[in-house]
Amino acid sequence: xxxxxxxxxxxxxxxxxxxxxxxxxxxxxxxxxxxxxxxxxxxxxxxxxxxxxxxxxxxxxxxxxxxxxxxxxxxxxxxxxxxxxxxxxxxxxxxxxxxxxxxxxxxxxx
Amino acid sequence: xxxxxxxxxxxxxxxxxxxxxxxxxxxxxxxxxxxxxxxxxxxxxxxxxxxxxxxxxxxxxxxxxxxxxxxxxxxxxxxxxxxxxxxxxxxxxxxxxxxxxxxxxxxxxxxxxxx
Numbered sequence: 001x002x003x004x005x006x007x008x009x010x011x012x013x014x015x016x017x018x019x020x021x022x023x024x025x026x027x028x029x030x031x032x033x034x035x036x037x038x039x040x041x042x043x044x045x046x047x048x049x050x051x052x053x054x055x056x057x058x059x060x061x062x063x064x065x066x067x068x069x070x071x072x073x074x075x076x077x078x079x080x081x082x083x084x085x086x087x088x089x090x091x092x093x094x095x096x097x098x099x100x101x102x103x104x105x106x107x108x109x110x
Numbered sequence: 111x112x113x114x115x116x117x118x119x120x121x122x123x124x125x126x127x128x129x130x131x132x133x134x135x136x137x138x139x140x141x142x143x144x145x146x147x148x149x150x151x152x153x154x155x156x157x158x159x160x161x162x163x164x165x166x167x168x169x170x171x172x173x174x175x176x177x178x179x180x181x182x183x184x185x186x187x188x189x190x191x192x193x194x195x196x197x198x199x200x201x202x203x204x205x206x207x208x209x210x211x212x213x214x215x216x217x218x219x220x221x222x223x224x225x
Contacts, residue, residue, distance in 0.1 A: 004152075034213070043114070043216040044153070044200065089152050097166075098143070098214075100152030 002027045006090045006101035013080055013108050021075040021104045023064075023090035031094035033057075033066050033073040038087045038103075047075075047088070080108045112137050114203050114217035122223045123191050131186040131220045133201030141165070142184040143214060144176060145200040153200055159184055188222075196224045 007022040025031065035047040035057070048057030053068035062077045073090060085108045090101040115134045123129050135142050141160045145153035155168035159178035173189040182203070188195060198219040206212035 036214075036216075041218075043218040044202075044214075045216065046213040049213060091152075098155050100145075100154075102150070102152045 002031070002092060002094055002097050002099050004090050004092055004099050004101040006088075007104050009087075009103070010105040010107060013106070015082055015108055015110050016079045017108075019075070019077040019080045019084075019106070021088055021090075021106070023073045023075065023101060025071050025073065025090075025092050027071075027092055027094045029094045031092040033064070034091040034093070035062070035064055035073070035075050036089040036091060036100070038089070040086070044089065080106070082108045082110055084108050114201055114215050116199075116201050116217035116220050118220060119218070120221045120223075122225065125191055125193060125224055127191050128187065128189045129191060129222060131188075131199050131201075131222070133184045133186070133203075133217060135182045135184065135201075135203030136215045139203035139205045139215065140182050141204045141206055142178055142182065143202045143204070144184070144186045145202065146170075147198040147200055147219070149197075156186070191224045193224050196222060198222075 003026045032051045034049045036044045037047045038044045048059040050057040050066035056065045064073050064075045087103045087105045089103045117132045143158040144156040147153045156170050157167040158165045162178045175187045178184045200219045202214035202216045204212045
């Protein structure tokens with residue numbers, strides 16, 4: 001079946017630190033991959049996406065590369081800010097099936 | 111541009127009761143998906159409606175049902191509530207002609223507590 005496994009949290013970093021949140025997937029067919037973010041008190045919103053192998057999604061300084069050979073879509077940011085504190089969800093969509101990971105809570109301290 | 115709005119924001123029901131949750135999709139969107147998010151978990155797909163027809167369903171029992179109206183707003187109905195139905199229910203809209211590959215725009219959710 002289709003599933004997403006992402007790094008368990010919570011993750012706590014200092015401002016300007018490097019961020020990696022790991023995400024791996026299992027899918028039948030050729031999935032599109034997404035990162036969604038949920039800021040405190042807000043709904044989920046799309047952060048970035050990639051629709052085929054080797055595509056790189058990027059937004060707000062965050063990047064993730066669709067790696068078919070390792071079935072991964074790790075989220076990275078070179079220098080996090082306090083405002084990046086949120087819950088991050090990795091997700092896939094394939095053959096009319098959308099699956100989310102359990103979410104990783106990130107806290108960035110000044 | 112009006113975003114996705116859900117009502118009510120919070121709801122408390124008793125086991126065995128029925129509940130209806132409502133969602134207004136973002137303007138220009140014709141597809142609505144519903145998700146259940148338990149505490150500390152990711153959203154679980156319940157079903158999707160496209161142009162007033164159910165267009166896909168996750169692993170939820172038939173007591174979870176829905177509707178989509180001509181203005182593309184939607185309802186989620188849950189009958190015979192169980193304690194495990196306590197969760198945050200999220201509605202997401204998109205314009206994708208039935209494809210699941212377009213980004214979802216989420217509402218802030220309805221927190222349902224079943225006692």
